[in-house]
């Protein structure tokens with residue numbers, strides 16, 4: 001069973017794992033809480049819109065709370081979190097130039113996601129170290145991000161990136 005630190009992390013885990021059929025259609029799972037052996041289990045389940053495969057993800061004892069949760073993730077690696085941060089930053093920058101106030105609100109929300117995901121990457125830098133250790137990045141997506149540019153996982157580069165996103169966020173008025 002998977003151990004998520006929060007519902008937000010559990011849902012992100014599901015979103016980061018597309019069906020084996022390779023579809024890019026969004027998977028929109030049902031959310032439920034079930035009792036398994038006297039413990040409550042968070043379940044996301046549904047049918048792949050492309051190939052019809054039944055998909056089910058079970059998370060044990062998900063704590064309440066905002067954000068991705070305390071401590072480091074055991075189910076999403078820092079390469080995946082950097083990918084999430086990059087995607088949210090791109091989304092924020094394109095929404096920020098939109099004509100409507102709603103676009104700028106969407107941009108602010110995406111900037112918040114970008115920063116939160118980047119902070120998750122930073123949590124993987126051990127005390128006294130200067131970068132995320134390569135061996136903690138195990139997912140296929142995470143390895144792809146890491147191999148494209150391992151230097152991005154240096155604490156200095158991550159903090160520069162954080163400052164850049166914060167600066168861009170502050171220039172978008174709501």
Ligand SMILES: [Zn+2]
Pocket residue numbers: 019020021022023048049050051052053
């Ligand atoms: Zn499928």
